[in-house]
Amino acid sequence: MKAQTRNAVAAAVVLLALCAVPFLSGKFAIYLTMRIMLLGIFAVGYNLLLGQTGLLSFGHGAFYAAGAYGLGLFGVHVSTHPLLGVAAGVAAAVLLALLVGTLCVRHTEIYFAMLTLACGMMAFSFFWNAREITGGDDGLIGIVRAPVSLFGGIRMPIGKDEQFYFFVLFFFALSVWVAHRIRHSPFGLALAGIRENARRSEFAGVPVRRYRLAVFVLSGAFAGLAGSLEALLESNARPFMAHWTHSAEPILVSLLGGLSSLAGPLVGSAIFVAMREIIQRFTENWMLGFGVVLLVIIMGFRGGVVGTLSALFRKATAPGEG
Amino acid sequence: MGEPLLTTQKLSNHFGKVCTALDLDLSFERGVLTSIIGPNGAGKSTLINLLTGHLPVQAGKIRFQGRDITRLPIHKRVRMGICRSFQIVNVFPELTVAQNVMIPVLARAGRSWRPIRSLSRETALMQETEAILEKVALLPERDTPATALSHGDLRLLEVGVALAAAPTLLFLDEPTAGMNPVERVRLLDNIRQIAREGRTTFVVVEHDMDVVFSLSERIIVLHRGEILCDGTPGQVRADAKVREVYLGDDVSDLFRYREE
Numbered sequence: 001m002k003a004q005t006r007n008a009v010a011a012a013v014v015l016l017a018l019c020a021v022p023f024l025s026g027k028f029a030i031y032l033t034m035r036i037m038l039l040g041i042f043a044v045g046y047n048l049l050l051g052q053t054g055l056l057s058f059g060h061g062a063f064y065a066a067g068a069y070g071l072g073l074f075g076v077h078v079s080t081h082p083l084l085g086v087a088a089g090v091a092a093a094v095l096l097a098l099l100v101g102t103l104c105v106r107h108t109e110i111y112f113a114m115l116t117l118a119c120g121m122m123a124f125s126f127f128w129n130a131r132e133i134t135g136g137d138d139g140l141i142g143i144v145r146a147p148v149s150l151f152g153g154i155r156m157p158i159g160k161d162e163q164f165y166f167f168v169l170f171f172f173a174l175s176v177w178v179a180h181r182i183r184h185s186p187f188g189l190a191l192a193g194i195r196e197n198a199r200r201s202e203f204a205g206v207p208v209r210r211y212r213l214a215v216f217v218l219s220g221a222f223a224g225l226a227g228s229l230e231a232l233l234e235s236n237a238r239p240f241m242a243h244w245t246h247s248a249e250p251i252l253v254s255l256l257g258g259l260s261s262l263a264g265p266l267v268g269s270a271i272f273v274a275m276r277e278i279i280q281r282f283t284e285n286w287m288l289g290f291g292v293v294l295l296v297i298i299m300g301f302r303g304g305v306v307g308t309l310s311a312l313f314r315k316a317t318a319p320g321e322g
Numbered sequence: 323m324g325e326p327l328l329t330t331q332k333l334s335n336h337f338g339k340v341c342t343a344l345d346l347d348l349s350f351e352r353g354v355l356t357s358i359i360g361p362n363g364a365g366k367s368t369l370i371n372l373l374t375g376h377l378p379v380q381a382g383k384i385r386f387q388g389r390d391i392t393r394l395p396i397h398k399r400v401r402m403g404i405c406r407s408f409q410i411v412n413v414f415p416e417l418t419v420a421q422n423v424m425i426p427v428l429a430r431a432g433r434s435w436r437p438i439r440s441l442s443r444e445t446a447l448m449q450e451t452e453a454i455l456e457k458v459a460l461l462p463e464r465d466t467p468a469t470a471l472s473h474g475d476l477r478l479l480e481v482g483v484a485l486a487a488a489p490t491l492l493f494l495d496e497p498t499a500g501m502n503p504v505e506r507v508r509l510l511d512n513i514r515q516i517a518r519e520g521r522t523t524f525v526v527v528e529h530d531m532d533v534v535f536s537l538s539e540r541i542i543v544l545h546r547g548e549i550l551c552d553g554t555p556g557q558v559r560a561d562a563k564v565r566e567v568y569l570g571d572d573v574s575d576l577f578r579y580r581e582e
Binding site: 178181185187190192193196197200201204205207218 | 401417487
């Protein structure tokens with residue numbers, strides 16, 4: 001119970017701090033915080049697949065891109081309402097994830113990873129080549145941030161970054177809450193069982209393949225949400241969102257922060273975005289510097305930053321156990 | 323007695339040229355505690371693997387409570403009431419003892435799909451989980467991760483996870499392997515107790531003849547994928563073919579029981 005209250009307090013403090021950001025800091029910090037939250041949504045959903053279920057996908061960039069293009073195309077052809085656009089983006093990501101997942105969950109481990117990689121790169125070349133629909137290598141540009149109109153009367157403008165910030169924060173908080181609930185639900189336990197021992201899960205009466213597909217689609221929905229929000233933030237959807245280098249980001253971020261906690265991928269996202277900004281000031285080849293940091297963390301901090309810190313914390317509060 | 327719980331019809335299996343099951347016609351009656359014995363490679367594990375869906379059936383048919391289950395996937399057989407434990411401990415290592423048992427309990431109750439509801443609110447299922455832990459004497463260890471259990475306790479957990487699916491027919495693959503005598507007696511007592519309650523019918527694969535002859539009401543002797551002998555412990559002990567197969571192996575055990 002004590003740990004539960006502590007987590008709730010920590011979550012409230014972080015939420016308050018995030019609410020304060022637009023009032024206390026400059027435009028650039030607001031933008032960076034939004035990037036962290038977008039990557040956080042992407043990674044926290046992805047970690048339901050990797051950390052909770054033990055499936056390594058190299059293709060989630062495709063669902064991120066599906067979210068972005070889904071919102072963009074919906075804006076061009078149907079409506080520029082941001083909430084409807086986000087819903088369209090998530091729906092597009094879910095459909096694509098259902099298709100890819102049905103193909104891929106028949107296999108596990110390296111075969112699963114390679115199949116998702118192949119599907120992701122197929123999506124990338126579609127976005128890259130289908131110029132008439134997607135704008136090809138230019139991407140889909142000129143996506144607008146129309147005001148959010150609710151129940152006919154209320155109109156909330158999100159054109160300025162300070163305004164759009166709260167739009168992103170709302171979906172970020174929602175995503176983290178949903179991921180938290182899933183991790184502590186019966187479904188979450190069944191997923192952990194599949195990670196620990198898939199064969200035994202079948203003998204426990206769990207239809208393993210269907211559960212894998214469900215969590216694959218679910219994490220695809222999170223990716224689609226992040227993608228559609230990025231399309232609104234950057235006013236465009238780019239084919240490189242579907243590239244495998246982008247698919248690798250939630251993996252790196254989860255490793256950085258730690259696979260086994262909810263906070264892990266979130267902390268990892270903050271470190272990742274901040275480090276990219278800092279290292280990019282000194283060198284174009286920021287991946288080189290980032291690689292070194294990742295090496296240190298993987299070799300020195302087993303369980304990621306969050307895992308290591310909470311182990312230290314446990315040691316400090318329970319001196320009797322040594 | 324009525325209809326048998328499970329029947330097989332000409333069930334066969336080959337691994338390359340090695341035959342591990344040949345035209346097996348078997349039936350398991352409700353409530354009859356059965357053991358399957360046989361020398362190494364006789365096809366005991368193969369038989370369990372075929373019946374529970376671990377191995378695809380190459381030839382023959384399996385019926386359970388009147389339904390053809392030959393091609394049914396594992397999890398559907400489990401839902402129908404066929405479950406098993408494993409010879410080599412095969413639990414969920416990083417999860418706690420209670421979570422290990424909770425997974426099949428949730429699946430059987432049809433609750434494991436729920437993504438938003440908190441686990442801690444499933445109080446009825448939590449009680450059911452504790453009742454099962456009580457049965458296998460693991461309640462004090464409920465919050466211990468499975469990896470931290472002793473070998474004997476792991477074996478108990480192995481049986482507990484299988485029991486948690488509330489099977490009608492439960493196959494135990496060498497449940498007492500590697501246990502010390504105290505643990506062994508405790509587990510066997512538990513099995514007898516649960517068998518007496520009548521909901522679960524046990525089929526046990528064992529090497530240990532002490533266990534087999536003290537526990538079973540029926541013994542099936544397999545040899546090279548075929549049924550060598552099938553009957554009460556007394557009949558099996560008296561069977562000449564069985565003694566021939568076991569000659570120089572476990573024969574002393576068999577004779578010792580004959581003399582008692």
